[in-house]
């Protein structure tokens with residue numbers, strides 16, 4: 468069993484794993500089905516942070532004021548710009564879908580919002596506050612990340628969901644699982660919630676693992692949700708459950724999705740079209756179909 472300090476470290480670690488996981492998938496290294504991520508998390512926690520809190524950094528208190536990218540440009544090291552002059556704002560409580568070809572800069576925007584990197588020019592704000600002036604733990608406490616690489620631990624399904632919030636009761640954990648469309652398949656397992664993930668070669672399907680990680684995020688209940696959708700298609704039944712689970716999860720939250728599923732794009736309040744590091748257009752599906760060649764092309768694809 469994990470103590471409270473380890474638990475908090477794990478929680479932060481799950482968010483910290485976003486950029487390295489992205490890098491791994493970029494290198495086309497197949498992630499193991501049930502990744503035992505614990506060691507990696509602790510290694511990361513012990514590293515000296517490259518980005519430190521400013522002396523006058525503040526705590527966030529909710530996200531009533533939304534998010535803004537204000538003329539943001541950024542390059543990885545000495546490479547060409549990954550994003551250039553990105554300027555758009557995100558209203559609190561609304562959902563946004565980022566669309567664009569691979570390499571367009573979508574996940575870089577996530578990393579900048581999470582402040583894994585800092586813009587060369589411009590700024591990223593939450594509630595109108597530059598993220599460089601927000602305490603990192605507070606910023607990341609307000610942001611939930613659900614991505615295609617699922618981090619389940621070699622522990623019971625129950626504990627895997629509880630990683631979302633340390634003080635959750637059994638009832639809250641089961642409720643989160645129900646909302647994530649996971650309760651039924653969990654209770655069908657040999658030992659129900661006490662079944663260990665990864666035992667006997669990990670009998671959970673990819674879609675089921677994803678729903679466990681969504682249950683964890685529902686329990687965590689961070690007001691900003693970053694969703695990095697899988698490019699690989701699941702069967703339509705799995706897809707339907709995940710879609711419903713994600714709808715539950717995003718209720719009342721400010722959601723930004725790197726969207727590959729058509730349903731996510733069509734359900735978004737606003738679609739942000741990116742190309743070669745720039746935001747070309749922001750609008751609804753109906754509007755973009757009329758005004759954006761790039762969007763029409765992506766849509767047909």
Ligand code: ADP
Pocket residue numbers: 490543546548549550567568569570571572573574575576
């Ligand atoms: P998308 O998410 O739309 O596929 P990315 O934000 O991942 O796009 O990539 C934008 C650009 O930045 C691409 O040219 C990509 O090769 C580059 N890039 C992304 N991550 C890294 C990294 N960690 N190091 C160096 N270059 C990167």
